[in-house]
Amino acid sequence: MTREKNTFYITTPIYYVNDKPHIGHAYTTILADVLSRYHRAQGDEVFFLTGVDEHGQKVQQAAEKAGISPQEHCDRMVVHFQKTWEKLEITNDSFIRTTSDFHKKAVQDVLQDLWDKDEIYEHEYGGYYCVGCERFYTTKELVDGKCPQHLKEPEYIKEKNYFFKMGKYQEWLIDYINRNPAFIQPESRKNEVLGFLKGKLEDLCISRPKSRLSWGIELPFDKSYVTYVWFDALLNYVTAIGYKQDEKLFEKWWPANYHLIGKDIVTTHCVYWPTMMKAAGIPLPKTIFAHGWWLINETKMSKSLQNIVKPLDLVDKYGSDPVRYFLIRDMVLGQDANFSEEMFIKRYNSDLANDFGNLASRISTLIRKNYGNIIPPEINPGPDEQNLRKNAESLPGKVHNLINELRLNEAIEVIIAFVRSINRFMEIKAPWKLVRLDLDQAGTVLYTAAEGLRIAAKLLEPVMPGKIDLILNAFPVVSNEFAWGNLKNGEPLGMLPILFPRVQIDKPAPAPIKAAEIVKEKDLNLITIDDFFKAQLVTARVLEAEPVPETTKLLKLQVDMGKDRRQIVAGIAEHYTPEDLIGKTIVVVANLQPATIRGIKSNGMLLAAKKGKQLKLVTVMDDIAPGSSVG
Ligand SMILES: [Zn+2]
Structure with missing residues (x-):
């Protein structure tokens, strides 16, 4: 099967440098990483971008508090993200920082263009400004005169500012969204944006006077102002791939295949950003996908152990692979999902320790014991073997189709179901008995199971790159392709460590239950x-x-x-x-x-x-x- 080499450009939001990485950041980034790895495995040329947003009032204030320059503050904070991504084996091709000179220069070029094209105008007005939110509120939006986010009274500020003529693109944007059903996904988020656009779309204030905020990108046409952080941040998606600097590079990657975002930043990405691109003459990305949230539960277990675990803490405890696996396996993309250590352990034990880990150790033990650790050949495979082979051969296509439709949890389910079918095949064939009767036949069973496992493992590699590499490196192969028969017989099987040791849940002893006193009454309206x-x-x-x-x-x-x-x-x-x-x-x-x-x-x-x-x-x-x- 030949396939043209496609380019695949995927982005995460740039995270606010003041934050410490948490599950929200980690999930989007792991998701982008898994998709990038699947596309690389399909032969696509991939560019995966993540990074940090380093401008704005909160950075300036935090730096003042620490007695250092804002740039020094950013340089210290950015390390938290870079280290976390390293730990989670994230394979981003670039990491953009909005304080980079190339980004600042490109943002200024865009602003100058829009100013020259009359897409930006100046205007004096007064409004209620919340420092925490870094934005103005209309009186309608205030609750009891207070900012609904911070429950603090905003300041009334009168000032001149610059505005982007966003409002004039309202009808165009509604029409574009309706005509391009893939543009905003899932459907529920698309409807949310269309709902938002039923109200009048106002122009967007894109400047902040330096008297109030100096930590930002200076407006090229008025040195006493800096650029509003969102206007600066959103442009990272194009400046990172050469916009206004290397047009050839830009044309290679743009438009992006996916902007992955959390559902809390839908308006900026699905309203501000498209209208900015329209005004600047930039084609729109193919899909903006907003995923749901991880709801961290206080489950029975965590309560009784007085131990509420944050997902990223589990990386230190269980390694990055099982955590990546759980996050991708247990969220239906677009919906919210629950997280608890108990759920994590259950999933880990059933899929990884039992289904996957046991199969790998069973196969390697039997080959070591009965074949001197040399992979036996496949001789006259029977109907069961042929059936397993047929399923293994259709598996990569099925999985990649699901991945391309962003049905990642289903893709993993299909792989694990196949692994379970190999376990059943082993139970039926019982090669541990068969070796005493027919060494060739038992060898064929083991070859079939091992080759099936290799193909399943290869399909899980984007999700668990570390552990899966250990398995794949142990298998001698003609070539590291999906095609059946690449597992080389007659060669030794490498060392397979125990990949996913079972995790025991220590349950506290149940509290003694008092016998309930039940008084029986003979009343027809009462039930027992x-x-x-x-x-x-x-x-x-x-x-x-x-x-x-x-x-x-x-x-x-x-x-x-x-x-x-x-x-x-x-x-x-x-x-x-x-x-x-x-x-x-x-x-x-x-x-x-x-x-x-x-x-x-x-x-x-x-x-x-x-x-x-x-x-x-x-x-x-x-x-x-x-x-x-x-x-
Ligand atoms: Zn506020």
């Missing part, structure tokens, strides 16, 4: 505790919701019940929109007989409180994992 527990009530997280066509009352929900996923039809459309429900935790009767409503299967019933025409769904007060029992 046994009656009550006949109904299994569990928590469920709403994954998807949509109206049932040709009805006004019904919504069709897909819910995560922990162990499984179910479809429920509920008569709540007059009270909730699908957007209200997605991501919410509700309470469901799990053991109700399935029903068919308007031709649609409904498997479960949700609980709601009703009074007159009012209806409110029953939910839980704090976050808890789907499938938790209620009662």
Whole structure:
């Protein structure tokens, strides 16, 4: 199969240098890294950009406090990000800092162009300014006269500033978004932006007087002002690849394939940035993808151990590979996901220690014991072997298609399902018995299992580059390709260390339970505790919701019940929109007989409180994992 060499340009946001790296930064960056590695494996030429945003008031203030220059402060802080990315084995091709001379120069060139083209104008006005937010608020936006973020009264400031004529691009932007469905993803974020654009789009203030803020890029047409940080920061996506400096390089990589962002910075990326590009004559990137948030739970385990673990702490404890694996495996891209050490350990033990690690150690033990550690040849493979080979051969295509659709969790699921099928194949063939009867046949079983494992491992390499390299280096190969048969027989198998040792969860002893005193009463309205527990009530997280066509009352929900996923039809459309429900935790009767409503299967019933025409769904007060029992 030949494929033209494509270029693939992917970016993360540039992170605010004052922050310490946390799970939000790490997730976006790991995601970009995994996608970059998959595209490199598919033969694409990749440019992966990350970096830091170093201008703005908070940097200036922090530097003043520390008694150093803002640049010195940035130089100290940037190390936190660089070290974290090193630890997480991030393979970015460039790391941009907005204090770099080339970036400052290119930003000034863009500003000068826009000034010359009359896209920027000056205007004096007064407004309420919050120092914490570094922005003006309209009186409508203030809550009790205070900034809604900081709950502090903003200062009233009157000053002259420069404005970018963003408002005039409102209709154009709405039209562009509607005509390019891939531009903003997922759909829910696209709708959020279109919702925002229903209100009047104002012009954007792009300057700050130096009297108030000096740490920024000076406006080329007025030396007493610096550039608004977002206007400076967003341009990093083009300045990093040669815009206004090396047009050939710029044309090679632009437009970007993906800007990956968190869902909290959708407006700047999907409204400010496209209108800036339109005004500057820069083509728009193909896709801006906003992922959800990791919700850090206080699970039962962390509570009882008094030990709430931050995801990045787990890197020190378990290594970077398993953490990368968990983050990519457990988030449906675009939705929020839960994180707890308990969930991490469960996933680690089931997928990595059991399915993957055991298979690798089983194969290597059997080859060492029975074949002098030499890979046996594949001789007359039977139907089971041929079937496994067929699945192995179709696997890379399947996985890469899912990756290209950003369905990363499903891609990993498909790989692990294949690994499980090799384990089943081993159980059925029992080569540990077969070696005593037919050494050639047992050897063929082991060759098949080992070659299947090699291909699966190679597909997991972008997610867990460190551990997987250990496996791949142990296998002697003709060539390190996906194609079946590259595993070389007649050559020794390298040393395979225990890749993923099982993690034991030390459960504290359960507290003694007091026997409940149950007073039985002969009243027809009362039920026994046994009656009550006949109904299994569990928590469920709403994954998807949509109206049932040709009805006004019904919504069709897909819910995560922990162990499984179910479809429920509920008569709540007059009270909730699908957007209200997605991501919410509700309470469901799990053991109700399935029903068919308007031709649609409904498997479960949700609980709601009703009074007159009012209806409110029953939910839980704090976050808890789907499938938790209620009662
Ligand atoms: Zn504020």
